[in-house]
Amino acid sequence: MGSNWDWQVFMQDPGGKYPTYWEWMLSAWGWTLSVSLLALIVALVLGSLVGIIRTLPDSPWLVRLGNAWVELFRNIPLLVQIFLWYHVIPALIPAMKSVSSFVLVVLALGFFTSARIAEQVRSGIQALPKGQRYAGMAVGFTTPQYYRYVILPMAYRIIIPPLTSETMNIFKNSSVAFAVSVTELTMFAMQAQEETSRGIEVYLAVTGLYVVSAFAINRIMAFIEKKTRVPGFIVSASGGGGH
Amino acid sequence: MMALDFSFYNWDVISKFVLKGFYFSIILTVVATIGGVLFGTVLALMRLSGKKWLDTPAAIYVNGMRSIPLVMVILWVFLLAPFAIGRPIGAEVSAVVTFIAFEAAYFSEIMRAGIQSIPRGQVHAGQAVGMTYGQNMKLVVLPQAFRNMLPVLLTQTIILFQDTSLVYAIGAYDMLKGFETAGKNYGRPIEAYLLAAVVYFVMCYALSYCVKRLHKKIAIIR
Numbered sequence: 456m457g458s459n460w461d462w463q464v465f466m467q468d469p470g471g472k473y474p475t476y477w478e479w480m481l482s483a484w485g486w487t488l489s490v491s492l493l494a495l496i497v498a499l500v501l502g503s504l505v506g507i508i509r510t511l512p513d514s515p516w517l518v519r520l521g522n523a524w525v526e527l528f529r530n531i532p533l534l535v536q537i538f539l540w541y542h543v544i545p546a547l548i549p550a551m552k553s554v555s556s557f558v559l560v561v562l563a564l565g566f567f568t569s570a571r572i573a574e575q576v577r578s579g580i581q582a583l584p585k586g587q588r589y590a591g592m593a594v595g596f597t598t599p600q601y602y603r604y605v606i607l608p609m610a611y612r613i614i615i616p617p618l619t620s621e622t623m624n625i626f627k628n629s630s631v632a633f634a635v636s637v638t639e640l641t642m643f644a645m646q647a648q649e650e651t652s653r654g655i656e657v658y659l660a661v662t663g664l665y666v667v668s669a670f671a672i673n674r675i676m677a678f679i680e681k682k683t684r685v686p687g688f689i690v691s692a693s694g695g696g697g698h
Numbered sequence: 699m700m701a702l703d704f705s706f707y708n709w710d711v712i713s714k715f716v717l718k719g720f721y722f723s724i725i726l727t728v729v730a731t732i733g734g735v736l737f738g739t740v741l742a743l744m745r746l747s748g749k750k751w752l753d754t755p756a757a758i759y760v761n762g763m764r765s766i767p768l769v770m771v772i773l774w775v776f777l778l779a780p781f782a783i784g785r786p787i788g789a790e791v792s793a794v795v796t797f798i799a800f801e802a803a804y805f806s807e808i809m810r811a812g813i814q815s816i817p818r819g820q821v822h823a824g825q826a827v828g829m830t831y832g833q834n835m836k837l838v839v840l841p842q843a844f845r846n847m848l849p850v851l852l853t854q855t856i857i858l859f860q861d862t863s864l865v866y867a868i869g870a871y872d873m874l875k876g877f878e879t880a881g882k883n884y885g886r887p888i889e890a891y892l893l894a895a896v897v898y899f900v901m902c903y904a905l906s907y908c909v910k911r912l913h914k915k916i917a918i919i920r
Contacts (some may be wrong), residue, residue, distance in 0.1 A: 458901070473823070526903060527899070529902075530860075530896055530898070530899045530902035530903045530906065531895050531898050531899050531902070532859075532860035532861070532864075532874070533860070533862040534863045534864060534866060534874065535874060535891070535894055535895050535898055536862060537893070538891045538894075539891055539892070539895055542887055542888060542891050543888050543891050543892055546888045558768075589920065597852075623765070627765075627766070627767040627768070629767075630767035630768075630769040630770060631767075631769060631864065633769065633807075633867065634866060634867075641767065641769050641770060641867075644770070644773060645773065645867070648773075654777045655778075658770070658773060658774055658777060660775070661770065662766050662770055665766050665767060665770065666762075666765050666766060669765040669766075670765070680769070692827070
């Protein structure tokens with residue numbers, strides 16, 4: 456094996472929407488990126504909300520709701536959750552029937568990841584000294600105000616390293632979308648492998664694109680961490696993540 | 699809104715379709731945990747050895763594994779295994795090999811962090827009372843490191859159990875596949891997926907609750 460590479464395979468015609476496998480692969484990469492980025496937005500919004508309500512003072516029911524959310528989405532495998540969104544929810548809720556599988560995968564991946572981000576947001580908020588909260592109260596801020604101006608700005612800076620690895624996880628987890636026929640990179644790899652029988656070349660190219668994407672995210676997050684750093688408030692030594 | 703009907707899920711259906719997959723999911727989890735911890739320990743020791751020729755290959759392996767999706771690793775092993783041993787292997791065997799190789803990267807990072815979390819003073823104290831490197835590791839560092847990392851190792855095992863569902867990519871017969879097959883055979887796929895979700899949830903929730911209890915019990919209070 457390996458002695459006779461055939462990279463020309465990427466110039467062949469898959470006989471469908473795309474003139475070459477090469478163009479098909481780039482489009483698949485685009486699907487991977489858009490699923491991941493949209494899911495990341497869903498996860499950040501939901502995860503922040505759930506994470507914040509888990510730290511609110513004097514609202515035990517909101518805290519319980521937040522905890523239940525995290526347990527629910529953390530203890531079911533992602534693939535099963537994608538099947539629930541794709542097969543079960545449209546059958547139970549007729550209004551969801553017309554929603555495309557792309558949107559369903561974004562929602563599945565976003566909700567799944569929101570539980571992890573909620574956990575990070577909660578631990579980021581709880582890592583701050585209690586005095587910060589009291590200081591906000593003491594100057595007469597309402598609860599939303601001291602969260603907005605005192606607690607959250609510091610909490611988000613603390614959790615940039617775990618958020619970096621979670622962002623990289625979203626890109627890796629988007630590969631599970633193959634199971635419901637979203638033509639992202641993994642789906643492309645499986646189909647092109649079957650059609651061309653040049654599995655090694657196809658898998659190498661796809662794996663390379665995943666590694667490039669992961670590295671790019673790592674650098675972007677390191678840049679954000681550097682730009683938002685507050686002098687004298689050192690939360691971590693380096694960007695963390697996979698590299 | 700369609701009506702759900704779980705009535706056909708009796709013990710016969712479960713033992714015929716689901717149990718086989720359930721056993722495979724459990725065996726895969728247990729074998730991959732044991733194999734992954736063993737291989738991961740080797741990787742962690744290589745990375746902590748301080749010797750470049752051991753550290754570098756281990757670092758490349760661990761970081762490489764951690765930057766590609768598990769599904770791709772599953773596909774790679776399934777593709778390459780026949781070349782490596784000269785004959786095709788089953789999806790199940792291929793899955794076991796994949797999970798050991800993949801999880802070792804994650805287990806090694808947990809162990810490295812666990813060993814590094816022991817304060818240097820502890821090592822120095824061991825040296826001060828005249829312990830050799832081996833004694834120091836065995837009597838001072840590892841017992842504490844193991845207590846610190848046991849909950850994390852167990853949590854990783856729960857994640858591993860969830861990840862076993864991804865063998866779907868190569869058509870191995872695991873618990874999810876078992877539910878799916880039963881659902882297809884009886885024309886009740888919706889109920890099958892719902893039941894699968896409930897079973898996974900109950901198992902993972904119960905396990906993570908136990909890990910939480912254990913963590914409280916064995917945490918080292920400083």
